[in-house]
Structure formats: C-alpha cells, structure tokens
Amino acid sequence: MTDLPLHADVVIVGAGPAGLAAATELRARGIASVVVLDREPQAGGIPRHCNHFPYGLREFRQLLRGPAYAAHLVETAKAAGVQIHTEVTVTRLLEGPALQLTTPGGIREISARHVLLCTGVRETSRAARLIGGVKPGGVVSTGALQGMVYLDGLRPFRCPVVLGTELVSFSALMTCRHMGIRPVAMIEPAGRTTARWPTGLFPRIQGIPLMLNTELLAIEGRDQVTGIMVRSADGKTRRIETDGVIVSGHFRPEASLLRTSHLRVDQGSGGAEIDQFGRCSDPGYFAAGNLLRPVETAGWSWKEGRAVGRAMARSLAGQLPPPEPAAVVKPSGDALKLIVPQRIVPSDTDPALPRFQLRVNRAVKGRLLVSAKGAVLFSTAINALPERRITLPLTIIPAGASGPIDINVKEDPA
Amino acid sequence: MPPDRINDRTLFDAVIIGGGVIGCAIARRLTLDGWRVILLEKAHDILDGASKGNSAILHTGFDAPPGSLEARCMAAGYAEYLEIHKKLGLPLIRSGALVLAWSDEEEARLPALMDQARENAVDNLSLLSAAETRKLEPGLSTAVRASFRVPGEYLIDPWSAPHAYLLQAIANKAVLLRDCEVTGGHYDNGQWRLDTSQGVIGGKIVINATGLYADIVDDRLLGKHDFTIHPRKGQFIVYDKPAASLASHILLPVPSPTTKGIVVCRTAFGNLLVGPTAEEQDDRQNAALVPETLAALRQRGEEILPGLAHEDVTAIYAGLRPASEFKDYQIHARAGQNYVTVGGIRSTGLSSALGVARHVQALCEGFDQDRQPLADPLWPQVGNLVDDRDDKRPRDWQCPGNDGIICHCELVTRREIEAVLSDPLAPQSLAGLKRRTRVTMGRCQGFYCSSALAKLTKGRLKHPMAEGDSEDKAGVDRVGND
Structure with missing residues (x-):
C-alpha cells in the first residue's frame, strides 16, 4: 500500500454498506480526504457473498443480489473520490485519533481528524455457544459457508443440519440449494422460528424437516461430522445422521478493536457506546452499521452510515454540540437486550440516529417504561420477539434531560 | 525430501512410536546424541493425542511428589527449556x-x-x-x-515447543513417518522388526511413547503390560x-x-x-x-x-x-529386549518432556553405548505465534512481505501458512495446520477466513476443508430467480 497516506481527514474502518455510504456522504459534503480501510482483498463487506435478493432498493432503486450491490457501493464511493485500501488490517485504535495497521508490506500508522468504525457483525461460533461433543470438520457458520460457496465454489458437506431459524438461517438454506447441498433438518431450540416465516421460501425448503423445541446436544465425527445428538421438548434424545452443521445466526458485533481500545463498549449491544450522532466516548471516533447492534439489513446499515457520515462532516465543521452533558439510557431487568444510541446530548441539530433501536432477549409482552429518578417519563405497550426490529423516537427522552435514564419492561402476568 | 518417504527402511538405531510431546522430545535428544532415529505416528499429524489439549504452562514441578521420577523429569525439563528456547525460537x-x-x-x-x-x-x-x-x-x-x-x-506455546523439538531432530536427519500405526513386531537377535500400516520397520531399540495407547502397544510388542491407561x-x-x-x-x-x-x-x-x-x-x-x-x-x-x-x-x-493406576510416571527399560516404555505421563508432559527425553537417553545408553553426539547440530527456528515477546521477536504480520492476513482474528499471514505447508512437518490435517499457525483458532472460529483457507489448502490436506472446484457454481444463484 504505497499510496496509503499517513493522514486523512476521515479514516473509515470497514468497507461494507455502512462504511462506504458514510465515505460517499463525507465526500459529497466536501471533506477532502476520505480513506476507507478493509482487511479483505475486496471491498464491499458481507453482501459480497450473499448471492441473493433483495439488495439495493433503498440505495439504488434497483433490485440487486449481494455481490452486484457490493460492487455498486464500491463504484459509487470511488466515483465520489473516496480512497479505498484493501488488505489493510487495523490492529489498534489510538487516541488522536490514530490507527495502527498491518499491511502485506508490514506495520504502520495512519492518523485522522475523525475515525469511523464500521466493522460489522459475525455469527456466534459453536464454541461460544458451548455446544457439546467433539470437533470434526464440517461445522461452519453461514458466513463461512457463503464464502466457500459463492466466492470459491467449494462445498464443505453434502447433507448438513442447519442450527437456527433466523433470516440468515434461511439464507443458509438458499446457499445450500445453490451448491446442490441437501440439508437434512433445520433445528430450533425455541418453540417458533426466530425469523418471520419467509413465505416465499416455503416451497423451496419443503422436504427439509423443521424441528422446533429441539436442542443440539453433541456433535460426533472425527475428520468430518458423522452425526449429531439432539434433545426434543419431551426430553427424548435422538441421533441424526449428517455430515455437517451450519451454526447460523446469533450475530454479535465484531468489536474486538473496540474492546482493546480506550473507547467505551456497551454491554447490551456488545458494540460501541454512542450518542445520537454516532459519536463514541472519544469524540474523535464515530461508529455506524451493525457494529452498533446485531443485526440489521444492509440497507439499514447503509442509511445509518450515510447519516453518521453527515454528522461527522458537521463535527469537522465544529457544528456538533459538546458530548457532555448527556442523558445516559440503560436497560434494566432481563427482558431488554439492548438500546442504541445509549447517550442523548441536548441539541437542536438533526440526529444521525433519529430513533432508538431496541431488542429483547426473549418473547416479551407488557409495558415499556422509561423513567428517571424513579419517575416514569414515558410508557408504551410492547409485544416483541427476539431479533426483531423495535424502534422508538428519541423524543421519549424529554429535551434537555441529562443523567441516567432507566428503560425496562413491566411484563404482563403470564 | 517429502516428509513421509522412508529414506532407509533397513534399520534404524531407535524407533520411537508416538508423536506426542514426549516422542518429539525423545526424537530430538537421541538424534542430538548421534542415534539414527525414526518416529512413527499413527495419525495424520503429530500431537494428535494427549498432547493436543493441555494448559500450556511450563511448570516448575513445585507440587510434584519430592523424589519422584516426575519431579526429577520436570526439574530437568524445565531447566533445559530455559536453556534452549531462544535457540529454537520458542517463547x-x-x-x-x-x-x-x-x-x-x-x-x-x-x-x-x-x-x-x-x-x-x-x-x-x-x-x-x-x-x-x-x-x-x-x-x-x-x-x-x-x-x-x-x-x-x-x-x-504448547504446540510450537514439540514442533520445534521434532523439527530439530528432522533437520539433523531423523525421519518422521505419519499415518503409520504399529500393529505388531518381535525382537530377535538384537533387532526389532515392527509391522506397521506402512510395512516393516527395523530398529535396534524401540521406545513406546504412545501416551493414551501405551499399554496396548506394550501388549502388541511385548505380550504384556505393567500398567493400564x-x-x-x-x-x-x-x-x-x-x-x-x-x-x-x-x-x-x-x-x-x-x-x-x-x-x-x-x-x-x-x-x-x-x-x-x-x-x-x-x-x-x-x-x-x-x-x-x-x-x-x-x-x-x-x-x-x-x-x-x-x-x-x-x-x-x-x-x-x-x-x-500409578501416580508417578511409568518409564521402564526392558534389558534383553532393547525396549523402553514411556507411559503414565499423566499431566505434566509439556513441562517434563525434555527431562523425560534425557532420562530415556540414559536408559538407551544402557543398551548401546556406542554413540557420538553430533558435533555441530543444526538449530532450526520455529515460526513465532506469540505477540509482545520479551525477546522482541516479531510476528509475521509485523514484517514486510507477509503477503497479507488470512486469519484476521489471530493475524495469521499467507506467508506463514505457506511456509508451514511446505516444511518437513507440513500438516496433513486442518487440526495440524491450526496447531502450527493458529488459523481459525480466534474469536470468529472461521466465520471470516474459512473460504480463503479452504482455497489455500486445496489439495494439501488429507481431509479437505471442502470439496469441489466448480467455478460455474461460484456465481449467481439461479434458485432465487423464480
């Protein structure tokens, strides 16, 4: 990377939808040098290996597949004068801001007036889920499967089991079908599918048994998976013959850079703690896209990236309010998993994130209460399922509020 | 030389059965001591049994039973590790x-x-x-x-250490044979003939370092065992x-x-x-x-x-x-059969391996004293997988020309993987490659790098990460069109 500068106005980490949208927006707002870094050999992020519809409707008013959409994002950014550098891995976030990097040519640093973090999400691994049994080949995430199938035409198994019923799990079924892989079952520990049943897909997954209330106990095999043991709701265990396991979903922010940095991490989302402008605890850093919360669509992340890009341009022009004082919103109880943004700064400036985004840990029904110092400021009915999008306007926090704000759910009696 | 070729099937001075940390350390010690050594491993790669999962600590042996063989081997192994780790590039x-x-x-x-x-x-x-x-x-x-x-x-580093021991043995003319299971054998006239899954192998001395299978291998070769695993x-x-x-x-x-x-x-x-x-x-x-x-x-x-x-x-x-069933290590020399059983290394093998090897060397010299230690042995350095070392040795990702990162979580470079895949211990399984390089061992467990790694290792592992190379398939998904 001989042409990678030592300094830029804005450096963006991650060339997926959020990062590229922000970069394009920053250029459109007159920011002179905007550099996007990505550790992969190609820019575009996760959509590069999601070879299915629907992408691009919001952004380009075209119905695109993931790879075409990714290419579109890259071309648009380049046309706007964004410098994209691939095969550059950020190894540390420094105050300044500045970034430590490694490239095929060795290590170096880059400094910037502002840094935007758009490092996205990954699926939770078999290990992190503490799934039992042994460790043969053929246990992969959807992301790994899609990379193998769509980027390299490789097939890690022939008749796997899909663990999970999130949207990405159905995407895994499509990926299998594309490659002539025939899943033998889809397993879900809960009593219903996590994603809304994708009716359009239904005929295509016919013939693949959907096993609800079923827990994956153990994986068997040596070089390759030979079977799995599952337990159904009635407590009975049984063996399923299979040569692979697709461990899908349970996304979590790819926040390892954050966690070893001086920036504050939000325990609930697992991502960056931000204010309504996408600004981190160090106001030189911003964050956008799925790093903020698992998990949203590419289109959502793109829109969020663009809005945070706009806020960064304002910040560079000295037009954002100071980061303190702020109202700090925190969920309590075990129903709510996360709320983003976590900090609201009193301001008349348009926010980059116009609404709070919430997620629940489990199916929840009752009233959502927002309170400060014991007094309820706002309440509304809530009837929500895990992994589904829930939003509320920022105005549920009274203008000018500061200090801790509690948000929780008073559940209806079962 | 391809790693699995037997350069001389006729007769080795010492045949070591088992490529765990103990077998690797014995192979190194005897090689340096002037023996012609062959090491037989039944799995695709070494360190496939007990040595693949431990707590990666170099113990002093402070809590070993005083006076036990374990205590002595740990003290000697600990001291030798401190003495040689820099020369082998170990952290x-x-x-x-x-x-x-x-x-x-x-x-x-x-x-x-x-x-x-x-x-x-x-x-x-x-x-x-x-x-x-x-x-x-x-x-x-x-x-x-x-x-x-x-x-x-x-x-x-629990894997670089035994790899370094065996790499040094191989650099000094020891032979490694993998996918080679010993099925039987007999001792006759000062010579062992071992039947293996890769034919007959001869040796003057046999060392059973088969860890979890020590009693079974003793049964196969001696017709009896003195302890049970x-x-x-x-x-x-x-x-x-x-x-x-x-x-x-x-x-x-x-x-x-x-x-x-x-x-x-x-x-x-x-x-x-x-x-x-x-x-x-x-x-x-x-x-x-x-x-x-x-x-x-x-x-x-x-x-x-x-x-x-x-x-x-x-x-x-x-x-x-x-x-x-015994608390102490079970290391037994069979005079008259030129055979050593090295067993019952219940938990401290990584720390004691170099000491066990010295103990076994002394036992082997009881069978055959006619050895000249190598005057000027080679000391190959093993790759470095550890950040922030006190000796400042860099990782490959910190060096120019590393050819880019493949595994982002563990910062494993393409050059590192290529180097390992072409050295004398080139792994034949993904598990072996993981132990040598740490690919896919990080937080994402292969979410990001599996496809790049499957492509890079294509045709180089006994059990491929994935099959097929249909460029026509790597493209548009026709399924979604209807």
Whole structure:
C-alpha cells in the first residue's frame, strides 16, 4: 500500500454498506480526504457473498443480489473520490485519533481528524455457544459457508443440519440449494422460528424437516461430522445422521478493536457506546452499521452510515454540540437486550440516529417504561420477539434531560 | 525430501512410536546424541493425542511428589527449556503463578505446599495475605483468603515447543513417518522388526511413547503390560483476548491428590483459559465436550475473576491425560529386549518432556553405548505465534512481505501458512495446520477466513476443508430467480 497516506481527514474502518455510504456522504459534503480501510482483498463487506435478493432498493432503486450491490457501493464511493485500501488490517485504535495497521508490506500508522468504525457483525461460533461433543470438520457458520460457496465454489458437506431459524438461517438454506447441498433438518431450540416465516421460501425448503423445541446436544465425527445428538421438548434424545452443521445466526458485533481500545463498549449491544450522532466516548471516533447492534439489513446499515457520515462532516465543521452533558439510557431487568444510541446530548441539530433501536432477549409482552429518578417519563405497550426490529423516537427522552435514564419492561402476568 | 518417504527402511538405531510431546522430545535428544532415529505416528499429524489439549504452562514441578521420577523429569525439563528456547525460537512468558486459598482449610495447607516446593528446589516463594494477593491481581474475587507466589511458573506455546523439538531432530536427519500405526513386531537377535500400516520397520531399540495407547502397544510388542491407561478428560474454555488483562499470574488452586485443579491463566497467544476438569473415561480417542460442564467451568472462572462475566468465549476444547493406576510416571527399560516404555505421563508432559527425553537417553545408553553426539547440530527456528515477546521477536504480520492476513482474528499471514505447508512437518490435517499457525483458532472460529483457507489448502490436506472446484457454481444463484 504505497499510496496509503499517513493522514486523512476521515479514516473509515470497514468497507461494507455502512462504511462506504458514510465515505460517499463525507465526500459529497466536501471533506477532502476520505480513506476507507478493509482487511479483505475486496471491498464491499458481507453482501459480497450473499448471492441473493433483495439488495439495493433503498440505495439504488434497483433490485440487486449481494455481490452486484457490493460492487455498486464500491463504484459509487470511488466515483465520489473516496480512497479505498484493501488488505489493510487495523490492529489498534489510538487516541488522536490514530490507527495502527498491518499491511502485506508490514506495520504502520495512519492518523485522522475523525475515525469511523464500521466493522460489522459475525455469527456466534459453536464454541461460544458451548455446544457439546467433539470437533470434526464440517461445522461452519453461514458466513463461512457463503464464502466457500459463492466466492470459491467449494462445498464443505453434502447433507448438513442447519442450527437456527433466523433470516440468515434461511439464507443458509438458499446457499445450500445453490451448491446442490441437501440439508437434512433445520433445528430450533425455541418453540417458533426466530425469523418471520419467509413465505416465499416455503416451497423451496419443503422436504427439509423443521424441528422446533429441539436442542443440539453433541456433535460426533472425527475428520468430518458423522452425526449429531439432539434433545426434543419431551426430553427424548435422538441421533441424526449428517455430515455437517451450519451454526447460523446469533450475530454479535465484531468489536474486538473496540474492546482493546480506550473507547467505551456497551454491554447490551456488545458494540460501541454512542450518542445520537454516532459519536463514541472519544469524540474523535464515530461508529455506524451493525457494529452498533446485531443485526440489521444492509440497507439499514447503509442509511445509518450515510447519516453518521453527515454528522461527522458537521463535527469537522465544529457544528456538533459538546458530548457532555448527556442523558445516559440503560436497560434494566432481563427482558431488554439492548438500546442504541445509549447517550442523548441536548441539541437542536438533526440526529444521525433519529430513533432508538431496541431488542429483547426473549418473547416479551407488557409495558415499556422509561423513567428517571424513579419517575416514569414515558410508557408504551410492547409485544416483541427476539431479533426483531423495535424502534422508538428519541423524543421519549424529554429535551434537555441529562443523567441516567432507566428503560425496562413491566411484563404482563403470564 | 517429502516428509513421509522412508529414506532407509533397513534399520534404524531407535524407533520411537508416538508423536506426542514426549516422542518429539525423545526424537530430538537421541538424534542430538548421534542415534539414527525414526518416529512413527499413527495419525495424520503429530500431537494428535494427549498432547493436543493441555494448559500450556511450563511448570516448575513445585507440587510434584519430592523424589519422584516426575519431579526429577520436570526439574530437568524445565531447566533445559530455559536453556534452549531462544535457540529454537520458542517463547517464554514470565508470568509467575499464585497458588490461591479460598477457605480456611486451603489456607492452612499453604505452608506445607511451600515446604514441598522447597524440597523440590523451587525457591523464591512468598506467602501473601488476601490484600497482598489482590494488590498483585486486582481482578481476583474478594473471596480469596491468601496465596503464595511461585515466580518460576511460566507460560509457553504448547504446540510450537514439540514442533520445534521434532523439527530439530528432522533437520539433523531423523525421519518422521505419519499415518503409520504399529500393529505388531518381535525382537530377535538384537533387532526389532515392527509391522506397521506402512510395512516393516527395523530398529535396534524401540521406545513406546504412545501416551493414551501405551499399554496396548506394550501388549502388541511385548505380550504384556505393567500398567493400564485410564484416560482422564480435561475440558477447557478459552476467552477472547480482552479477558487476558484480567489476570497476569497463572492462578492455581490448592492441588488435590489427583489433579492440579482448575487453573485460570493467560495463554501465550494472549487469551485467557479456564480448565481443566478431571473426568475418568474409557474412550482413548474422543474427548467430548459437555455443555453443562462447560457452563460450570464458566461459572467457576467467574467466581475466581468476576470480570469474566462480561467476556466472550473464543474456543472450547477437551484433552485426555494418559493417567495410569500409578501416580508417578511409568518409564521402564526392558534389558534383553532393547525396549523402553514411556507411559503414565499423566499431566505434566509439556513441562517434563525434555527431562523425560534425557532420562530415556540414559536408559538407551544402557543398551548401546556406542554413540557420538553430533558435533555441530543444526538449530532450526520455529515460526513465532506469540505477540509482545520479551525477546522482541516479531510476528509475521509485523514484517514486510507477509503477503497479507488470512486469519484476521489471530493475524495469521499467507506467508506463514505457506511456509508451514511446505516444511518437513507440513500438516496433513486442518487440526495440524491450526496447531502450527493458529488459523481459525480466534474469536470468529472461521466465520471470516474459512473460504480463503479452504482455497489455500486445496489439495494439501488429507481431509479437505471442502470439496469441489466448480467455478460455474461460484456465481449467481439461479434458485432465487423464480
């Protein structure tokens, strides 16, 4: 990377939808040098290996597949004068801001007036889920499967089991079908599918048994998976013959850079703690896209990236309010998993994130209460399922509020 | 020379059966001592049995039974590791250990354990109050009662060490044969003829270093065994790198008669591990992970370091220790048969391996004294997988020309992987490649790099990560069109 500068106005980490949208927006707002870094050999992020519809409707008013959409994002950014550098891995976030990097040519640093973090999400691994049994080949995430199938035409198994019923799990079924892989079952520990049943897909997954209330106990095999043991709701265990396991979903922010940095991490989302402008605890850093919360669509992340890009341009022009004082919103109880943004700064400036985004840990029904110092400021009915999008306007926090704000759910009696 | 070619099938001075850490260390020692050595491993790669899962600590042996063979081998192995690690490029993380007491009973046992340590010539110990302990380790639970510090307990890379031993043996003309199982054999007229899955191999001396299979191999070759292996499973949890800042010392419990107990410590690779359990089982091959046990380990970890509650799990693994009915190592030389059994290395093999090798060398010299040590042996350096080393040796990702990162979580470069895939110990399995390079061992467990790695290793592993190379398939998904 001989042409990678030592300094830029804005450096963006991650060339997926959020990062590229922000970069394009920053250029459109007159920011002179905007550099996007990505550790992969190609820019575009996760959509590069999601070879299915629907992408691009919001952004380009075209119905695109993931790879075409990714290419579109890259071309648009380049046309706007964004410098994209691939095969550059950020190894540390420094105050300044500045970034430590490694490239095929060795290590170096880059400094910037502002840094935007758009490092996205990954699926939770078999290990992190503490799934039992042994460790043969053929246990992969959807992301790994899609990379193998769509980027390299490789097939890690022939008749796997899909663990999970999130949207990405159905995407895994499509990926299998594309490659002539025939899943033998889809397993879900809960009593219903996590994603809304994708009716359009239904005929295509016919013939693949959907096993609800079923827990994956153990994986068997040596070089390759030979079977799995599952337990159904009635407590009975049984063996399923299979040569692979697709461990899908349970996304979590790819926040390892954050966690070893001086920036504050939000325990609930697992991502960056931000204010309504996408600004981190160090106001030189911003964050956008799925790093903020698992998990949203590419289109959502793109829109969020663009809005945070706009806020960064304002910040560079000295037009954002100071980061303190702020109202700090925190969920309590075990129903709510996360709320983003976590900090609201009193301001008349348009926010980059116009609404709070919430997620629940489990199916929840009752009233959502927002309170400060014991007094309820706002309440509304809530009837929500895990992994589904829930939003509320920022105005549920009274203008000018500061200090801790509690948000929780008073559940209806079962 | 391709790694598996037998350059001379006729007769070796010594045949070592078993490519675990013990076999690798013996291969190195005997080679340096002038023996023509062949090492036979039944799996695709070395370190496929007991040696693949341990706690990666270089123990001083402070808690070994004084005067035992284990204590002697640990002392000798520890000393030799310190002496040779730099020449082989191996890391040493001088963490020190704290033996923690969590109850009155445990606190009362600390002085006796310190006396035992001194009897094992492990000195510079210090007894610490709860406050002093937490001053050294602020992340510890307030429930800790007292501790003593053993400054000489260190962290090492559990796989680079045995790889380095065997690489040095091979560089000095030892031969490695993998996928080679010994099925039988007999001793006649000063010579062993071993029947193997790859034909007959001859040797003047046979060393059985088969770990979990030591008694079975003794049966096959001698028709009897003096001890029985009782595999003892140990499950571990590895936390992501941010957790490593929660503890700087190796945190040991007060040991019980059968196990050192559950350890919490950093790893050489910058993670934090909690384990092992100690569970007897009959199966010598499969070490199954059990979700409930892993959850209990997690809980125990959080009791010791409350901050772990907020940390992510990166990996889970289970190892099998080749314990026998005896507490001490079972190393037996059979005079008249030129045969040595090296068994019952129940848990401390990584620390003691170089010492065990010296002990075995002395036994072999009892059979055959006519050896000239190599005057000027080669000292190949093994690749470095450890960041922030005290000797400042860089990782490949920090060096120019590394050809880019393949595994982002562990920062493994294409050049590193290529180098390992073309050296004399080139792994033949993904598991072997992981041990050599750490690919896919990080937090994403292959989410990001599996496809690049499958492509890079295509045609180079006995069991490929994936099959097929249909460029026509890597493209538009026709299914979604209708």
